[in-house]
Amino acid sequence: MWAQTFEREAQDMLALQGDIALAIARAIHLQIRPDEEQRLARWRAVDHDAYDAHLRGRFEWNRRTPEGMLKAIAFFEQAIAKDSKYAPAYSGLSDSYRFLDLQGLAAPAQAMPKAATAAKQALALDDSLGEAHASLAGVLYRYEWQWDAAEREFRRSLELEPNYAEGRRGYGVYLNVMRRFNEGVEQLRRARDLNPLSQAFNVEFVSALYRAGRNAEAAAEAARVRGMFPGVRRRLDLEVAYVYMQQGRWADAIAALENETPGAPPNAWLGYCYAKVGRASDARATLAGLHEAAKTRYVPLQTFAIVHLGLGERAEAFTWLEKGYEQRAFDLGAVTIGLFDLLREDPDFRDLLRRMGLARYKEFN
Numbered sequence: 001m002w003a004q005t006f007e008r009e010a011q012d013m014l015a016l017q018g019d020i021a022l023a024i025a026r027a028i029h030l031q032i033r034p035d036e037e038q039r040l041a042r043w044r045a046v047d048h049d050a051y052d053a054h055l056r057g058r059f060e061w062n063r064r065t066p067e068g069m070l071k072a073i074a075f076f077e078q079a080i081a082k083d084s085k086y087a088p089a090y091s092g093l094s095d096s097y098r099f100l101d102l103q104g105l106a107a108p109a110q111a112m113p114k115a116a117t118a119a120k121q122a123l124a125l126d127d128s129l130g131e132a133h134a135s136l137a138g139v140l141y142r143y144e145w146q147w148d149a150a151e152r153e154f155r156r157s158l159e160l161e162p163n164y165a166e167g168r169r170g171y172g173v174y175l176n177v178m179r180r181f182n183e184g185v186e187q188l189r190r191a192r193d194l195n196p197l198s199q200a201f202n203v204e205f206v207s208a209l210y211r212a213g214r215n216a217e218a219a220a221e222a223a224r225v226r227g228m229f230p231g232v233r234r235r236l237d238l239e240v241a242y243v244y245m246q247q248g249r250w251a252d253a254i255a256a257l258e259n260e261t262p263g264a265p266p267n268a269w270l271g272y273c274y275a276k277v278g279r280a281s282d283a284r285a286t287l288a289g290l291h292e293a294a295k296t297r298y299v300p301l302q303t304f305a306i307v308h309l310g311l312g313e314r315a316e317a318f319t320w321l322e323k324g325y326e327q328r329a330f331d332l333g334a335v336t337i338g339l340f341d342l343l344r345e346d347p348d349f350r351d352l353l354r355r356m357g358l359a360r361y362k363e364f365n
Helices: 010-027 034-041 048-062 066-082 087-098 108-125 130-142 147-160 165-177 181-194 199-211 215-228 230-246 250-257 268-276 280-293 302-310 314-327 332-343 347-355
Strands: none
Touching: 010 048, 048 066, 048 087, 066 087, 087 108, 087 130, 108 130, 130 147, 130 165, 147 165, 165 181, 165 199, 165 332, 181 199, 199 215, 199 230, 215 230, 230 250, 230 268, 250 268, 268 280, 268 302, 280 302, 302 314, 302 332, 314 347, 332 347
C-alpha cells in the first residue's frame, strides 16, 4: 500500500531513523506535535564506531551482571572517546555507574557522583534525550534523596520518550521505594509490556505485585515467569519469602530463602528469620558471612542492621543504620519497605526517615 526508499551515509544512521519515523507517521496520517517533529529532525551525525560501542555497552549493561557492568563502562567510554558529543553514551555511562553498588562492585559514594556527572553531561549535550532524564532521576533518588526532583525527571523522561522501557522500570521502582505500590505496579506492567522478553523486567513486575499486596495476581504472574525463565526460580522464591515473613510463617520463609543463589552473600532476611525461630547461632553465622563478604565486595549497610534486629540487638542495629545514613549506603527498598514495616513506630527510625526527607510524605505516616 505504501513504500519509500531511503538512503543516507552510514554516519547519518540516527537521522535516517528520524526520516523513516516521520514518513511512516505521515503515511498513516498520524498527527505529530511540532516539538516531536523537531526532535525527529534534530538528529546529528554520529561516528559509526561510537554508535557501535554504545550499542555494545547497552547490551552488556542489560545483562545485569558484575562482568557485564564493567564491560559496559569500557564500551561507553570508548564511544565517548570516538565522539565526545554523543549524549546517549554519557547516559549509558551514568546508568552503569549507578548500578555498580547493586552488583557489589562499589559503594554509592564511589560510584554515584560519577553517575551524576555523566547524566548531567548527557543533558547538557541534549536536553531532549529522555533516557538522560531517567539516568539523572536514578541518581537523585537513590543517592541524593531528592525525591520530588527525581519524580520530575522521571516524568520528563516519559514525556519525551513514552516507550522507553528502562525509564518506566526505573520510575516503577522509585514508586515502590516511595510506598506508592499500585502506581508502581502500573509503571512496571507497562515496562514489562514494552520489553516482554527481559527476565529483569518480568521479575520486577512480580515483585511490584507482591509489594502491593496483590498476592494472587503475583503468584499467577510468577508461575508464568518461571515457565519463561527456568533460572529465575531463586529470585522469585525471595519474593514469596517476604510474603511469608509478613504472615509470620518463618519456617516457610526460611525454606524459600535458603534457595539463595550459590556464591551470593548471605541474605540478611534469612538471618532475621533464623533469629525469629530461635536459631541464634545460624543467625550469627549469617552475620559473620555478611562481614566476610564485605571484605571483597560492597554490601549495603542496612543488611547488618536487619540481622541484629532479628537477634533483638536494637542498639547495634541502629548503629549500622546510622552508618548507612552517613554514607548514603542503603538499599532503599529494604529500608522503605522491609524495615519500615518492622520499625514504623520506632522513634529513632522515624527520625531517620525525617532526616532522609521521607517523613513528610503521607505514605510514611
